[in-house]
Amino acid sequence: MQKRKVPKHLHVWMKGMLNSEINQSSFFIMRREVKVGEFQDYVDSLTETDREKLGTEWRQEEQWYSPNAKPRRLSDENPVASIPWWAANGYAQWLAEKTGCPLAF
Numbered sequence: 001m002q003k004r005k006v007p008k009h010l011h012v013w014m015k016g017m018l019n020s021e022i023n024q025s026s027f028f029i030m031r032r033e034v035k036v037g038e039f040q041d042y043v044d045s046l047t048e049t050d051r052e053k054l055g056t057e058w059r060q061e062e063q064w065y066s067p068n069a070k071p072r073r074l075s076d077e078n079p080v081a082s083i084p085w086w087a088a089n090g091y092a093q094w095l096a097e098k099t100g101c102p103l104a105f
Contacts, residue, residue, distance in 0.1 A: 034091065037076025039083070042091045050090075058083045 003021040060071035096102055
């Protein structure tokens, strides 16, 4: 694989690494966040042990403005947040198998 300099259009995002070399092959980045409903499909495919390990906090919205209020369930259209690395990576692998497109987190 050929090493390349950081392209100029990425300088604004990679300020501290402008003199670095890239040795990663080309890749795609999803233009939007993964939605709760999409991630739920992956969660449904997990073993019971992994579902318990993941928990349900990722599906709940904290009521920060009302400390005594119970968290409410997020809509399927909300972006996924607060998931551990293993679950995000697992989702990418699961989606890659479903779509036939190599993905990574």
